[in-house]
Amino acid sequence: MTVYDPAIRELAALLESPEMKDVKPEIREKLENILEMSKKRHNYADEITTKHSDVLDQITKETTTHPWEEVFKAGKTSWIMPARMISSPISSQFLKFIVSMAKAKQVLEIGMFTGYTALSMAEALPPDGVVITCEIADYLKSLTSEFFSRSPHGKKIKPYFGPAGETLETLTKEGRLFDVIFVDADKAGYRGYVETILQNGLLAPNGIILADNAFSDGRPYLLPKSREENPMNDFNEYIANRPDLRQVLLPFRDGILAIRRTSEVEGKVD
Ligand SMILES: C[S@@+](CC[C@H](N)C(=O)[O-])C[C@H]1O[C@@H](n2cnc3c(N)ncnc32)[C@H](O)[C@@H]1O
Structure with missing residues (x-):
């Protein structure tokens, strides 16, 4: 645990x-x-909480037992990927609730790892729904392709390999628009990713951004608040200080910051 x-x-x-x-x-x-x-x-x-699907269970078990250290020593990854990066059944179910409540068809994920959350969100999409997921580690190409082939929902997932900042520019050129965006990659990149998403119009009307690890193991409220030492606090405060956005920090597990446009959260009166 x-x-x-x-x-x-x-x-x-x-x-x-x-x-x-x-x-x-x-x-x-x-x-x-x-x-x-x-x-x-x-x-x-x-x-x-409702249990996750059999394929998500297999992905969890096989991610935990995968020889990440040997893979790194063989030069196949640039760091020892920690199995603990995989999300939990609670996060999986929460993401499925959001994707289904939003009636989402287009979902973006930044940070795929072994595909657990990408497949969770795909499971909640209609047949013509798509999860585009960004991942920098090429090693995960064949592993996730095999995992996704085990589920009928796997065909809704389109991984884009490369640095997420570059993928966001590609997605902008493709004219993409996302109903739900789940950010779960390098913490120092979050602020730039969300700035690009909002500036480039990648978030659909009534869309929602969910940023994982908002508590970052306690760093935001325990460490000095400088941008370099404390990127997650910098990101959280950046969002909290934007009047055009509303946010709620959901305090389960490592925290998820849910973000929407102010105009779409505040009700109107006649
Ligand atoms: C926390 S894991 C994602 C976990 C996954 N969402 C899940 O719950 O199963 C973060 C992933 O982001 C990837 N990543 C880190 N920096 C990245 C970048 N600049 N662009 C794209 N992916 C990146 C890492 O390689 C890693 O696989």
């Missing part, structure tokens, strides 16, 4: 630390209970 809340990680570390040896047993027990309650809350959300 990935723990995203730094307060819980701190508590777990404290319980393992030598400082605990002088602490009264009843206090230790209370602290252990607090940690347990947090795990139970997390597990309860997983239990109650």
